Amino acid sequence: MLSQKSSCILPSSFSKRADKRCRRVVTRSNMSVSDVPDRDKRDTMNTLLLAGVALPSSMIAGSYLDFLYPPRPSQDREVQYAKDLFGNNIKHSVWIQNHSTPLERELTQGLNGDPTYLITQNDGLHLQGYGINSICTHLGCVVPWISSQNKFICPCHGSQYNAEGNVVRGPAPLPLALAHVYTDDNDTVFFRPWKEEDFRTHDSPWWN
Numbered sequence: 345m346l347s348q349k350s351s352c353i354l355p356s357s358f359s360k361r362a363d364k365r366c367r368r369v370v371t372r373s374n375m376s377v378s379d380v381p382d383r384d385k386r387d388t389m390n391t392l393l394l395a396g397v398a399l400p401s402s403m404i405a406g407s408y409l410d411f412l413y414p415p416r417p418s419q420d421r422e423v424q425y426a427k428d429l430f431g432n433n434i435k436h437s438v439w440i441q442n443h444s445t446p447l448e449r450e451l452t453q454g455l456n457g458d459p460t461y462l463i464t465q466n467d468g469l470h471l472q473g474y475g476i477n478s479i480c481t482h483l484g485c486v487v488p489w490i491s492s493q494n495k496f497i498c499p500c501h502g503s504q505y506n507a508e509g510n511v512v513r514g515p516a517p518l519p520l521a522l523a524h525v526y527t528d529d530n531d532t533v534f535f536r537p538w539k540e541e542d543f544r545t546h547d548s549p550w551w552n
């Protein structure tokens with residue numbers, strides 16, 4: 345079969361249609377980049393499209409990486425190691441050995457020194473990814489966890505919060521603050537500020 349890129353030389357047995365198609369291909373292959381119609385407009389549209397896709401993609405990828413590779417306390421000034429009653433750093437494995445009851449809540453020292461609850465997950469083997477600040481949002485009393493009622497109940501003026509720290513009875517105006525909980529490579533538990541939407545109320549976090 346005879347066929348060339350720069351010209352169409354086809355045996356006469358080929359139909360007119362094949363000849364026409366061949367000429368179209370040759371014409372296209374002979375076009376230079378500058379011959380593409382509306383090239384500038386296309387480039388602009390492509391750039392805008394790329395930027396529009398790149399931003400949300402990088403945000404999604406960022407949250408996955410944040411989940412898979414939590415920040416190291418030594419590299420992040422905002423984080424704070426969780427400390428026990430004696431001011432010692434908390435080791436995840438040791439803490440879980442002593443707090444293996446599913447959904448158990450126990451106070452530790454958290455961000456800015458605030459008393460913050462660590463929560464054992466339902467499996468009794470891991471810590472929940474969030475801690476609950478125990479400072480009452482009414483007038484600042486420390487709110488104890490009352491396991492028999494499955495609530496945090498403030499002894500000062502009777503505010504009540506559910507197991508996730510959301511208000512179920514006033515006068516407290518706002519839910520208890522949240523903090524992220526991570527464990528580093530050395531098995532040490534640390535907190536990091538919660539800046540994302542409050543998953544309980546779907547509002548912006550009031551404590552930031």
Ligand code: FES
Binds near residue numbers: 481482
């Ligand atoms: S300080 Fe907690 S209800 Fe007033």
